[in-house]
Amino acid sequence: MAWNPRHSYIWLSAYEFSARHRWIGIAAGLGLVALLVPPLTQAGGYYGFLGPSIPLFFLVPMLVASALGGRIAGVIVSVAAVVVWDWFFIPPLHTPTIYYPRDLLALIVFLFDALLTGQLATIARQRADDAIRRARTSEALYDVSMALIGNHNLAAILPALTQRLRATFDLQASAILLRDPHGSAWHTAALSGSIPDGLNINRSRDVAGVLSWVGTTGQMCGLNDGASVAGAEYQAGSRDKSRPSAQFWPLRVGDRLVGILELIYKPGTDLDPQRDRLLTTLVNGAAIALEQERLFGEEREAMLARESDRLKSALLSSVSHDLRTPLAGIKAASSSLLQDDVQWNEEDRRAFVMDIDAEADRLSRLVSNLLDLSRIEAGAIKPARDWEDIAELVERVVRRLQPRFPEHQIAMDVAPGLPHAYTDVVHIEQALTNLIENAGKYSPGGAPIVVAAQATSPPDHAAELHLSVADRGPGIAPAERDKIFDTFYRIAGSGGRTGGTGMGLTIVKGLVEANGGRVELASEPGKGSSFTIALPLAEGYDHKETRGEGAAAASLEWPS
């Protein structure tokens, strides 16, 4: 059912404030006039010792009325005072007629004086009020601005803003509503205090209707709690002061609606135009802050996009260079072998073939790395886990890699009685291979590489199997330690000679994490680095049925 704004009411500038105060002024003035009559009569009236001063006494209620109730109250009380004065104190008494012309003159002068002083009193009162309001305004503005400036983070601005607004205006609640990024639904982005159900966007369909109306017209709209669109309990333009009520302020920058501010007034709160003016200012500030934040967000996103573009082109140039380098070697060697005009001797021929072989291996490693990487980045790694003998795995990998690194001795330090781990053997083998290859690439010739495996069971931690590769390379500076796991990241100055592609560690991390483990790094610049693959041991205890008896016995011995 469509929401009709006529069922709600819109607060414009018709406020109870001035009317109420006018009546107070009039009542006070008339009361004082009435109070003055008996004592002045007692004092002898027109002929008594206070006779000439009577008009001065009547100025007092008129001033009080002007100050409390404004100009109109002043005029009414002045006229009343003149009538009362004439009736009770000007001869002939108790008649509207005036005997002496001088009294008529006094009366006229009094009325003139009264109106003039009333006017001055009203102005003075207004000025005082203005000053107080201005002071309050600047305080509130300052308060809220402090919430708005200070940070460029929506998550921090909005709660601070709603909190300040609630405190400054003594509200039951204040909330900022934002449009969902996709679609036109509204949600509460920040809330301070509690919103009654009837005014809550998630509970009341009326609120949704009001919001869309505010959004379309760009005008502030009020709503009483419990107001029902279908019912006729309330009329357009009235506010039910006995219940909580809400104001919905559009937050706009130019023609753009960036959000809506919802203020929930406590029952009995008086509204005044001054507050609305102040709110308008604050609402503008909040809108600008929101818009600014949105722009910051867009800027951040653009930066991220640029960064990802840069990464992509770095990737492309890195990969294309790395793919072409072995190809160039293969092409050079194979086309040499095809030369008709040269008779290669056996040694040359063998060198060419070995180059082709080695470069083809290099290319194949690169391609499988790329495939692994794309699977990891696509989240498509599916470990085929089983109970595996890690000691055997270590030996296999070391035996396979040792010939490729004749300059380094790859030492094994495998703890006896190592439990089996529930993991994908191919993944862990690949991860360990990459770590050993890295160690070989970055270590100076002759430095040993140590591959260690042991089970740990720290008291505060589940049992783990630690598989580590330690080298005596240049080490990794603390600032680089997080980045080295990023795709295609290579430590500056290390790329050329080592021929790294920046994929190895990303793959290690991806494979190990897919198997429920993690990779840790300990490094001391100048001395070396140690990468540790930590695999969970306890996790697999639920899967006992999948392993053989012997393996079960071995792993149940650990930890005791």
Added chain:
Amino acid sequence: MSGPHILLVDDEPAVLRALRANLVARGYEVATAEAGEEALDEFARRRTDLVVLDLMLPGMSGIEVCEAIRTMSAVPILVLSARGEEQTKVQALDLGADDYLTKPFGIDELLARVRALLRRSPSGTAEADGILQVGRLTLNDQAHEVRRDGVPLDLTPREYDVLAYLIRNTGRVVTHRVLLNAVWGPQYGRETQYLRVFINRLRRKVEDDPSHPHYIITEPGVGYRLVVPT
């Protein structure tokens, strides 16, 4: 007498090994270097008739090596680059490299380029009388004319300048920038559109079939090269 001296600069052992074996087998004297600084040392130490220079080197870049060699000598430089490094390649040619090969390449291709560059280099100054013969084209610098089969071509002064520059650099890759600088001046260094128009007009006057040029060959994204049709 030993053959021409060639300096090979590349950091890939497999490529270096194959090039070296092939060049040695053809009677060239070959020195090798795996890094820029080493290459400049070699270049300073011995006679070099041709440099084969990989642009992707660790440490000192191939561009820097190319620039350093050009300040010392006009020796022909053949640069090796990979696809995706077009910018670097053009930069090297702008700096005075003579020709380029894109990796991966076959040995035949390399040998052909090496032969062409070496053939060109000693005769490059043999224009004492200001007359240069390239295939059916004859450049007469003093007369400011180019003849084709003895018939003078009807060229505007600018067209003559472009053609004369290409003829004087026969076999070399002349980049857009180098050609624009030489003929129009440095402020026109980027106006490759200009060049395209001029080259098309020149081809109509020089080539038998302007749509299948045999003299003025386009090097895509790089520039032009005037070759002697075979």
